[in-house]
Every structure is written in structure tokens, then in C-alpha cells.
Amino acid sequence: MFHMGWFLGAGFGTYGWGGRWSGNAKKDIAKPDLFIDMATSLERAGFDYMMLEDASNIPDVYKSSLEPGLRQGALRNDPMTLVPLLGQATKHLGIIATAATSFYPPYLAARLATSLDNLTDGRFGMNLVTASSHGAAQNYGLDKHFEHDMRYEMADEWVRCVKALWDTWEPGALVMDEETGVFADASKVHYANFEGKWFSSRGPLNSIPAPQGHPVICQAGGSPAGRDFGAKHADTIIASLVEEPGVENMKEYRDDISERMIKYGRNPKDAKILFLAQPIMADTDRAAQEKRDGMVAAMAANTDAVLAGMSYFSGKDLSGLDLDAPIEEITDHNGHKSLVDAFMREHKGKTLRQAAADRAQTIGSVELVGTPETVADKMSEIMDYVGGDGFLIRGPLDRAVITEICDGLAPVLRRKGLIRSEYSEGTFKENLLAF
Numbered sequence: 001m002f003h004m005g006w007f008l009g010a011g012f013g014t015y016g017w018g019g020r021w022s023g024n025a026k027k028d029i030a031k032p033d034l035f036i037d038m039a040t041s042l043e044r045a046g047f048d049y050m051m052l053e054d055a056s057n058i059p060d061v062y063k064s065s066l067e068p069g070l071r072q073g074a075l076r077n078d079p080m081t082l083v084p085l086l087g088q089a090t091k092h093l094g095i096i097a098t099a100a101t102s103f104y105p106p107y108l109a110a111r112l113a114t115s116l117d118n119l120t121d122g123r124f125g126m127n128l129v130t131a132s133s134h135g136a137a138q139n140y141g142l143d144k145h146f147e148h149d150m151r152y153e154m155a156d157e158w159v160r161c162v163k164a165l166w167d168t169w170e171p172g173a174l175v176m177d178e179e180t181g182v183f184a185d186a187s188k189v190h191y192a193n194f195e196g197k198w199f200s201s202r203g204p205l206n207s208i209p210a211p212q213g214h215p216v217i218c219q220a221g222g223s224p225a226g227r228d229f230g231a232k233h234a235d236t237i238i239a240s241l242v243e244e245p246g247v248e249n250m251k252e253y254r255d256d257i258s259e260r261m262i263k264y265g266r267n268p269k270d271a272k273i274l275f276l277a278q279p280i281m282a283d284t285d286r287a288a289q290e291k292r293d294g295m296v297a298a299m300a301a302n303t304d305a306v307l308a309g310m311s312y313f314s315g316k317d318l319s320g321l322d323l324d325a326p327i328e329e330i331t332d333h334n335g336h337k338s339l340v341d342a343f344m345r346e347h348k349g350k351t352l353r354q355a356a357a358d359r360a361q362t363i364g365s366v367e368l369v370g371t372p373e374t375v376a377d378k379m380s381e382i383m384d385y386v387g388g389d390g391f392l393i394r395g396p397l398d399r400a401v402i403t404e405i406c407d408g409l410a411p412v413l414r415r416k417g418l419i420r421s422e423y424s425e426g427t428f429k430e431n432l433l434a435f
């Protein structure tokens with residue numbers, strides 16, 4: 001069996017608007033309804049979690065302008081605000097929202113996480129990112145963002161500080177004994193007195209301890225520093241191999257993380273790696289292939305989108321580059337290391353136009369195209385080979401796509417015994433560790 005998650009690549013952002021199944025987007029944008037429909041559908045389908053991305057600025061690197069981002073609606077509400085509503089509408093689904101370790105004070109994050117874990121009955125997780133853009137850093141009062149590897153050193157200290165705060169309450173400290181009139185046992189609540197290079201906090205937390213103790217930690221960065229961070233701290237790792245796709249690379253990723261976990265004294269089974277994938281399905285394999293070819297052709301023609309994306313990820317404005325000259329190395333960048341470096345490796349020597357067109361050929365870490373039956377069999381084969389733990393679905397988000405996955409693909413996966421048919425009565429972490 002494997003695990004399933006869904007990646008909302010625009011966080012608590014704008015979905016549906018201008019798309020095929022936009023519903024009443026103009027009225028409903030930024031309302032919780034679509035997200036609640038999604039959460040209940042994912043639970044019906046047996047997913048482990050729904051994961052909300054986040055960012056803290058409107059992109060303005062490409063063309064040195066806010067215009068491309070504003071035109072597309074590259075906006076985000078705070079994903080943490082959705083968590084209690086999604087928790088209220090579901091009983092078992094894990095809910096992960098993104099927090100940037102570079103900007104969140106540890107005490108604020110530790111207390112927020114325990115509060116949300118309480119509100120969701122032990123189903124909250126935080127996707128810990130270091131964030132990469134100078135624009136976001138400037139919104140929090142920095143001159144520019146910290147250097148890439150230093151961000152991860154800081155993140156490591158940040159998590160240790162947050163865990164120290166979570167640990168200020170020993171198990172059993174909350175006695176609530178109405179006969180003796182004691183709410184919490186003072187002998188089991190301690191100061192953290194965490195003193196680091198960048199972060200310090202006294203503690204103890206003044207919130208009710210979290211049902212999970214330590215809420216689930218999710219991690220996404222693929223550079224060596226990012227992988228180390230995930231191997232030390234994550235309960236689930238989400239991996240995108242869109243730039244260098246294929247089962248061999250997926251296997252390398254799983255094996256590499258396992259080795260790193262062993263080095264840090266952890267059992268590799270304790271972090272579940274989910275690979276980003278976008279199933280493309282139709283009633284016949286042929287129709288699905290035609291659908292895929294149409295999507296690829298549209299993306300290949302949209303060089304602008306690739307340039308805007310790479311500008312965002314690298315923090316360098318690529319709009320002035322000659323599309324028909326050999327691609328320039330995007331060196332010396334301080335952005336998403338693994339993604340940009342993989343793009344450069346994969347397309348070395350090509351023109352930018354060609355690189356953009358070829359990049360459009362890959363949709364996800366591996367291609368999943370066909371009827372639900374075909375896609376389910378492919379997913380099973382891939383997981384057997386990779387030794388991975390599951391898939392993180394992504395794609396344009398609308399109710400048609402949700403139905404396709406939750407009521408089309410998931411029942412086939414369940415019938416084949418590949419995904420869970422029910423949840424245990426446990427926390428998010430217990431569900432993750434169940435197999």
C-alpha cells in the first residue's frame with residue numbers, strides 16, 4: 001500500500017478563475033467552500049493529507065514588474081486560517097500548511113501549531129520551508145534574504161527551538177483533576193531556556209499541549225542542505241522531480257534520504273516520501289494520451305510562463321535573454337537550488353526556446369497517463385520499484401479534477417488494495433506511520 005497527498009500549489013490562493021470549471025469564482029474567490037469540498041472529497045478517497053503551499057510576496061522579479069503576477073492572480077491568503085475550517089469538516093484527513101522558518105518567530109510557530117493540532121484533534125502538520133525570495137524577506141524587514149545554505153542552518157536551529165518548546169510539557173502534565181482542583185501538574189511543565197545562535201526562547205508554552213506532542217513536520221527542499229534538513233526532522237518529505245523526472249531519479253531520492261536518515265540515527269520508515277505527480281486520465285488510454293499531448297503543446301508554446309517561473313525560482317530576471325541564443329547558466333543564484341540547477345543540467349547547450357519547449361514535455365516526477373485502471377497499475381509498478389511511500393497529486397484545481405481523482409482514480413486504487421480503505425482512529429502521524 002502507499003500513501004496519497006494533494007499539493008495545493010497556490011496555497012490558500014486563487015483557483016478556478018478563468019479556467020474550465022470556474023464555478024462562481026468571481027464571487028467565491030478567497031472563500032473556504034472549494035477547499036472544504038476538496039478536504040471532504042480527499043477524506044472520502046482515503047488520502048493521508050492535503051498540503052497548502054505558501055509565499056509572502058507578489059512576484060516582481062520577472063520584467064521587474066508586479067504586472068505578470070497580478071495578471072495571473074499570484075496572490076495568497078494565510079493558509080493557517082483555513083486549517084480549523086478544514087478540520088471541522090473532516091475527521092481523519094491530515095492538514096498541512098506552510099510556514100517559513102526564516103520569518104516565523106519560533107514561539108509564535110510552536111504555539112500556533114499546538115493550537116491548530118488541538119482544533120483538528122491531532123491532524124495538523126507544518127510544511128517547513130526556508131523561502132527563497134528577497135521580496136518576501138523584505139516584507140519582514142530584512143534588506144535581502146539570507147544565503148541559501150545558511151537558511152537551512154538557521155532552519156535546523158529553528159526546529160530544535162520549536163521542539164524544545166513543544167517538550168516543555170511532559171506527557172501527563174495536563175491532569176484536570178476537579179477533586180483536587182489542579183488543572184496542570186507544575187512538576188511536569190518546564191522552561192525551555194533555549195539559547196541558539198539565531199533563536200532563543202524561554203518557554204514554557206502557554207497553550208494546551210498538542211494531541212500529537214510534536215505535530216507532523218513536512219519538508220520539500222531537494223538540495224543537499226535541504227535533504228539533510230528533511231532527513232533530520234521530517235515525518236513526510238514531498239519531492240518534485242519535474243525538472244529531472246523518471247523512476248531512476250525517484251529511487252535515487254528515496255535511497256539518498258534513507259542513507260541520510262540512518263546517518264542521523266533515524267529509521268528510514270519514519271519519513272514518508274511522496275512524489276509530485278499529475279495523473280492525466282480519460283475513458284480510454286488513447287483519449288488520455290491525446291489530452292496529454294494537447295496540454296504539452298500548449299505549455300511548450302508558452303515560453304513566457306517558463307521564463308517567468310524560472311525567474312521566480314532563481315530570483316533573476318530572465319526576461320531580457322535572447323530566446324534563440326544558447327541558454328545561459330543561471331549561476332550564482334540564491335533561490336530554489338535543486339530545481340534551477342536541475343533545469344540547467346537537463347537542458348545544457350540548448351537555446352532557451354528549446355529548453356522551455358522540452359521542459360513542457362514532463363508533467364510531474366513521472367508520467368501517469370491513461371484510464372484510471374492504467375494509471376493505477378502504473379502507480380503500483382513505480383512504487384514497487386522506487387521503494388517510495390506514495391504520490392503527491394498536483395494539477396489545476398477545480399471540482400472536475402477533484403472528482404476525477406477522488407471518485408475516479410481512488411476507487412480503482414482501493415479495489416486493487418493499493419491505498420487505504422479506512423483510517424484507524426488515530427492522529428495524522430499514526431496514520432502516516434501505519435504502513
Ligand SMILES: Cc1cc2nc3c(=O)[nH]c(=O)nc-3n(C[C@H](O)[C@H](O)[C@H](O)COP(=O)(O)O)c2cc1C
Binds near residue numbers: 222223
Ligand atoms: C512539492 C514542493 C512544495 C513546496 N512548497 C513550498 C512552499 O509552500 N513555499 C516555499 O517557499 N517553498 C516551497 N517549496 C520550495 C522548497 O521549500 C525549497 O525552497 C525548494 O524546493 C528549493 O529547495 P532547495 O534550495 O533545497 O533545492 C516547495 C517545493 C516542493 C518540491
